[in-house]
Amino acid sequence: MDILQSLLYGFSVAATPINLAYMAFGSVLGTVLGMLPGLGPSTGVALFLPLTYAMRPETALITMCAIYYGAMFGGSRSSILLNIPGDGAAVASCFDGYPMAQKGQAEAALAISAIASFIGGLLSAVAFVALAVPMARFALRFGPPEYFTLMVFALAATAAISKEALLKGMISLLIGLMITTVGIDLQSGVQRFTFGLPELQSGIDFVVVIIGVYGIGEVFKNFETIKAKGAQAIQRKFGRIWISMEQWKRSWIPILRQTPVGFLIGILPGAGGTIAAMMAYNNEKQLSKHPEEFGKGAVEGLAAPEAANNACSIGAMIPMMTLGVPGSGTTAVMLGALLILGLQPGPLLFQHHPDVAWGVIASLFLANVVCAIINIPLAGALVRVLSVPPRILYPLVIVLALLGVYTINYSVMEFHILVLFGLVGYFMKSFKIPTAPLILAVVVGQSMEQSFRQSLMLSDGALSIFVRSPICITLLALAAVSIAWPFVSDMIKRKEPPKPAHAPAAPEE
Amino acid sequence: MRRDTIVGLVSLCFGAVYTIQAFQLPKAAIGNPWAPIYFPATLGVLTMLLGLAVLLVDRKRAAAGHRDKAGKAKDPGYWILTGGTILLSFAYGFLFEHIGFIPSTLLFLGGLLFLVNGKSAWKLNGIITVLFTLGLWVVFVKAFQINLP
Numbered sequence: 001m002d003i004l005q006s007l008l009y010g011f012s013v014a015a016t017p018i019n020l021a022y023m024a025f026g027s028v029l030g031t032v033l034g035m036l037p038g039l040g041p042s043t044g045v046a047l048f049l050p051l052t053y054a055m056r057p058e059t060a061l062i063t064m065c066a067i068y069y070g071a072m073f074g075g076s077r078s079s080i081l082l083n084i085p086g087d088g089a090a091v092a093s094c095f096d097g098y099p100m101a102q103k104g105q106a107e108a109a110l111a112i113s114a115i116a117s118f119i120g121g122l123l124s125a126v127a128f129v130a131l132a133v134p135m136a137r138f139a140l141r142f143g144p145p146e147y148f149t150l151m152v153f154a155l156a157a158t159a160a161i162s163k164e165a166l167l168k169g170m171i172s173l174l175i176g177l178m179i180t181t182v183g184i185d186l187q188s189g190v191q192r193f194t195f196g197l198p199e200l201q202s203g204i205d206f207v208v209v210i211i212g213v214y215g216i217g218e219v220f221k222n223f224e225t226i227k228a229k230g231a232q233a234i235q236r237k238f239g240r241i242w243i244s245m246e247q248w249k250r251s252w253i254p255i256l257r258q259t260p261v262g263f264l265i266g267i268l269p270g271a272g273g274t275i276a277a278m279m280a281y282n283n284e285k286q287l288s289k290h291p292e293e294f295g296k297g298a299v300e301g302l303a304a305p306e307a308a309n310n311a312c313s314i315g316a317m318i319p320m321m322t323l324g325v326p327g328s329g330t331t332a333v334m335l336g337a338l339l340i341l342g343l344q345p346g347p348l349l350f351q352h353h354p355d356v357a358w359g360v361i362a363s364l365f366l367a368n369v370v371c372a373i374i375n376i377p378l379a380g381a382l383v384r385v386l387s388v389p390p391r392i393l394y395p396l397v398i399v400l401a402l403l404g405v406y407t408i409n410y411s412v413m414e415f416h417i418l419v420l421f422g423l424v425g426y427f428m429k430s431f432k433i434p435t436a437p438l439i440l441a442v443v444v445g446q447s448m449e450q451s452f453r454q455s456l457m458l459s460d461g462a463l464s465i466f467v468r469s470p471i472c473i474t475l476l477a478l479a480a481v482s483i484a485w486p487f488v489s490d491m492i493k494r495k496e497p498p499k500p501a502h503a504p505a506a507p508e509e
Numbered sequence: 510m511r512r513d514t515i516v517g518l519v520s521l522c523f524g525a526v527y528t529i530q531a532f533q534l535p536k537a538a539i540g541n542p543w544a545p546i547y548f549p550a551t552l553g554v555l556t557m558l559l560g561l562a563v564l565l566v567d568r569k570r571a572a573a574g575h576r577d578k579a580g581k582a583k584d585p586g587y588w589i590l591t592g593g594t595i596l597l598s599f600a601y602g603f604l605f606e607h608i609g610f611i612p613s614t615l616l617f618l619g620g621l622l623f624l625v626n627g628k629s630a631w632k633l634n635g636i637i638t639v640l641f642t643l644g645l646w647v648v649f650v651k652a653f654q655i656n657l658p
Contacts, residue, residue, distance in 0.1 A: 226625065
């Protein structure tokens with residue numbers, strides 16, 4: 001009852017005209033950014049971040065969430081029409097979405113991807129409501145050692161997402177933590193790594209790092225192949241964007257089956273929409289009575305990953321909102337936005353700022369409806385954005401990024417730092433070093449160090465404080481399991497007999 | 510040189526320099542004097558160790574005959590776009606506070622579009638530059654009340 005009342009209060013916050021207007025704006029912007037290959041939700045939310053300074057916290061968060069869901073809806077548009085995923089989470093939508101479009105079923109593909117995203121998002125929002133308060137209450141038991149070990153787990157899980165990139169992910173994570181050590185140390189007043197530059201005394205703003213690595217780095221990377229990326233020939237005329245009863249009958253069970261999978265993967269730090277969508281696709285293929293149709297335009301092969309990746313995006317918000325620890329690059333940016341706006345995400349957010357916490361939760365429901373409206377009837381109009389050549393788009397992104405970081409401190413010094421981190425992002429992508437651990441570390445690094453030092457002060461310098469409580473032990477064990485898991489799963493796979501593969505290979509992210 | 514060899518070497522060197530710098534940080538005047546040094550020093554040492562691990566794993570892979578996966582074919586002269594963008598950004602930083610947002614952005618965006626989209630599309634570049642610059646000014650200054658020079 002308490003939760004229901006809080007949710008109703010949240011709806012009264014989210015449904016104000018200004019919040020609805022920003023929600024619609026965010027949904028359109030997110031859909032468009034999600035569609036454009038190379039510009040995913042992280043870049044979209046990061047570029048939007050500086051504009052939030054002038055907004056109320058709940059409006060800022062609602063808009064960012066709308067951009068996030070919009071991007072999840074939009075990501076599959078280019079997968080279906082061009083066989084190019086708009087973002088990593090839309091890779092699995094290429095497998096059957098594009099073959100459907102090739103068979104003259106583009107309308108049905110666009111419709112089922114939006115319907116599956118809508119249902120996946122809506123069911124996950126219900127699960128979010130059920131889980132948020134118990135999790136926030138549980139998190140009230142956390143002291144500095146628990147927070148430190150929680151951050152160790154979140155960062156370890158993100159860095160250890162694949163065996164191949166494990167070591168490089170860890171290096172990325174450490175570089176992110178190093179960035180947060182620049183500036184005046186808050187506890188001792190000592191200047192660290194400022195090299196005598198007064199501009200560095202307040203540290204390197206994580207917004208500059210995020211926009212540099214995600215925005216500028218992505219543009220620099222795309223410059224390598226920009227001549228080949230001219231205006232894409234794209235279907236411009238569509239019939240009624242809807243599905244047949246037969247297609248619905250084939251899709252609804254996969255949607256319901258894979259939504260919880262996506263949601264649970266979203267809650268886990270590090271495992272993002274790409275993994276959720278791929279897992280949902282593979283699960284459905286294994287469960288299907290007609291696995292041979294997968295990869296050739298099976299409607300459930302599109303519906304399942306779409307439901308899972310939207311459910312995942314909502315699941316990913318749970319640790320961010322209730323524990324104050326982001327589980328993905330995009331939620332790290334959102335966490336950063338909350339900090340900039342003077343709010344501390346975590347269990348106390350629900351007590352001290354129920355308008356923000358419940359307003360955002362209610363917006364999960366409303367934004368899903370808005371995104372469905374945008375992505376079903378307006379899909380035909382929106383996909384025209386895909387014909388904008390990157391040669392025009394990327395210079396505009398650069399100007400937006402530079403202007404955005406200028407508004408942080410009103411200093412052109414940020415331009416230089418931004419370009420520097422753009423180059424860092426570019427080289428990281430070129431050398432296949434994952435960028436998400438760096439972003440997460442940059443956002444949580446300072447509070448991680450503070451928790452570490454507070455813990456040591458509490459224990460008179462004894463490191464044993466990190467293994468005293470069952471929560472700490474569990475979190476450290478989970479961190480160890482996350483690091484070991486890629487190796488264990490690899491060993492298990494090697495023992496299994498090889499299966500004949502007939503799904504198309506995933507396009508390179 | 511193999512990709513991971515470079516990553517390993519850079520991490521090793523960067524970690525070493527960072528660790529040395531961490532140990533040269535001033536000590537805290539109150540409380541534990543080493544408190545501001547522990548965390549960065551740990552990060553530096555771990556970076557060196559991971560750099561070393563990357564090098565060792567890479568050597569092992571090289572010995573087993575693994576090759577770097579070939580990336581997508583790059584456009585010839587793509588680095589001109591990256592280098593040009595960096596130079597234009599520095600120039601933009603210089604002009605931004607001296608001549609103001611609108612003139613500097615017109616020059617910067619115009620320059621970027623000529624660089625990336627080509628000279629032949631000069632009409633389109635010009636229209637986009639003017640419309641986008643003015644649009645940004647309206648959004649930032651009028652809608653969001655953000656002061657720009």
